[in-house]
Amino acid sequence: MSFRPRVLLAVLLALAACKESPPPPPQPVATRPAEPPRRYFGGTPDGKLHVYFFDVGQGDAALIVSPDGYTALVDTGPASAAEHLVNRLPELLTQRLDLVVLTHPHSDHHGALEPVLKRVGARQLLEPQLGATPKAYDALLGAVASQGVEFISPSPSPATPNALQRLPLGAGVSLTVLWPRAPTEPLLDVPEAALEANSVILRLTYGDTAVLFMADAHARTVDHLLARNAPMQATLLKVAAHGTEGPTTAAFLSAVGPRAAVISAGEGNLIGAPAPAMLEQLEATGAQVFRTDLHGEVQVVSDGKTLVVTPQRLSAGVPEDTRYSYPGLGTPMPRVAALAGDSRRATGRSGTRDGASKQPTGKMYTLSLDDPPDEGAPPSRAGSRARSEASDSGAVKVGTYVGSVRSDVFHRPTCRNVVKIKSSNLVTFSSREEASRGRRPARDCNP
Incomplete structure (x- = not known):
């Protein structure tokens, strides 16, 4: 081919190339939408211990705020409680949670975990680390781990295997794991209730006051703790298993000696909680009962000497600013009979016995505890009131x-x-x- 045709061909090819459409622009890289910043509205620490037992229906959820401002959320209630908790928790927090405790793998104790963590965040999570857990629970833990939450074990430290595991919540406050204690002690073998029997049991202490969290403990759990003489004495008892009959025995209550008790249960629940027999056991000890199905959220404040309980809802006729005050563990607790004409009981059922007057259902048995007993004063017997001979x-x-x-x-x-x-x-x-x-x-x- 001569030089001229070759030049002409090259020009034609160049013109054809110029007519080709330019390559499409690169697609933007998919990015995760930015999450809204977390906002907290809680007040500054006031030097007192606060515990909030939330009204989450048939389930458990409680927030601990230490005098130094450290926080621990014990269970998150069922999934239906998510909307309430994602609004309530920011009102009480100043930053993300320091610790979340899932006492066992039942959905009425962890159902709202994901939305709660999305709203307020958490630094650490403790759970019992049991075998044969539900697949949904395992998937939940995997999702939480992917968010950077650190998992910690309830097991005793290998350096001190016989000592109880203590979770730090600031000066003067001790949150102790009473159970489980594997591998130092084997898990309880209860085939029909392995998850409940190995629930995380916690004892919170501040000064001379204590709160015992019994989760969904089984009767075998209670028997084991009693047999090994575990430290369970408490000013306030968070009753096991929503108040069902079984774990809250007379021997257990004698060891705990509670002045007050909180039962977390849903109104009209299908398991009949709290059980009337269990309520009678509590009443026999003189403990005052607060129920989330009747009284709503129950707030507890301790200055290390006295524990004060404020229920969200009060019985009819009780002044709206009423608070219930209980002395610390070192002060003898008088047994006080119901006031004359007082028709309020914790049992939530009516009936008569030995000619006793009829009591309306669903009301709270209240005690007058404005003045704690003087140090060294012996406790009075049921049906009487202490009168000091030295008093004029x-x-x-x-x-x-x-x-x-x-x-x-x-x-x-x-x-x-x-x-x-x-x-x-x-x-x-x-x-x-x-x-x-x-x-x-x-x-x-x-x-």
Whole structure:
């Protein structure tokens, strides 16, 4: 081919190449939509221990906030509780949770975990690490691990295998794992209830007060803890298994000695919780019962000496600012009978026995505990009220109002609880205005 045709061919090829369409632009790389920033609205630490037993229906969920501001969420309730918890928790937190405890692999204890972690986050998670767990539970743990949450074990430290595992929550507060303790102690072999029998059992202590979390413990769990003399004494008991009959035995309650008890149960639940027989066991000990199905969220505050319980809902006729105060473990707890004419009980069922007056159902048995007993005073027997022979406060004639240096309430001299105040603790006020400075009216007579 001559030079000229070759040049012409090259020009034609170049023109054809110029007419080809340019390559398409590269597709943008798919990116995960940015999550909205987490927001928290909780207050600064106040130097007191707070526990919130949430009303999550038929399930368990409780938040611990230590005096230094460390936080632990014990269970997250069923999936139906997610909307409530993702709104309630940010009101109480100042940052992500320090610890989440899943006591065992039942959905009424972990159902809301994913939305809760998405909303508030968590640094660590403790769960019992059992075998033969549901596939859905295993998948849930895998999803949590992918978010960077650190998993920790309830097992004792290999360096001190005989010591109890303690979870740090700041100065003065101890959150101790009582069970399970594998491999130091083998898991309980209960074929029909292996998950419940090996639930994580926790004891929270601050100063002279304690809260015992029994999760869904089985009767075998309780028997084992009693046999090994585990430290279970508590000011407040979180009742096992939503108050079903079985684990909360008389021997167990004798070892715990609770002043108050919280039962987390859903209204009209299908398992009939709490069981009437179990409620009678609690009533026999003198413990005051708070139920989330009746009283809603139950808030607990401890200064290390006294534990104060505030239910969200109160029985009819009870003043809306009512709080229930219980002395620490070192103070003898008097057994106080129901007040004359008081028709409120914790049993939630009606009936008569030995001529007793009928009681309406679903009400709370309340005690008057404005003035804790004096140190060294012996506990009174059921059906009576302690009266100190050393007290002459029943004959007070000076001042219009009286109070005790060991209490934050004031009375009229004729109020029934005044007789329990020792003369050495008695203070008088010339007017109600003077008495109400830093004190509140006592519930025994609303002066």
